[in-house]
Amino acid sequence: MVDDYAGDKALFAAGITELACMAHVRRKFFDLHAANGSPIAAEALRCISQLCAIEQQARALTSTERGQRRQVQARSLLTQ
Numbered sequence: 905m906v907d908d909y910a911g912d913k914a915l916f917a918a919g920i921t922e923l924a925c926m927a928h929v930r931r932k933f934f935d936l937h938a939a940n941g942s943p944i945a946a947e948a949l950r951c952i953s954q955l956c957a958i959e960q961q962a963r964a965l966t967s968t969e970r971g972q973r974r975q976v977q978a979r980s981l982l983t984q
Contacts, residue, residue: 926952951981 916922930952937945958977962970 926955947984951984955981 912922930949933945933948933952936942937949955978958973958981959970962973965973
């Protein structure tokens with residue numbers, strides 16, 4: 905997972921998989937919604953908010969339990 909540092913781009917060309925930070929993804933949708941009231945951006949923000957709530961509720965769980973909860977509760981939101 906990287907923070908869009910330009911030096912990391914060469915790693916992706918070499919076959920490393922890039923993972924986007926949800927905070928950065930959210931910011932792009934926030935900016936889009938603020939700029940023009942995009943209903944798609946609003947829906948994305950709603951889903952991201954629900955994902956954050958799932959993570960908050962799972963904070964005290966073990967990594968295995970968090971993974972299970974993500975499969976049950978978060979997977980459909982991510983698919984959307």
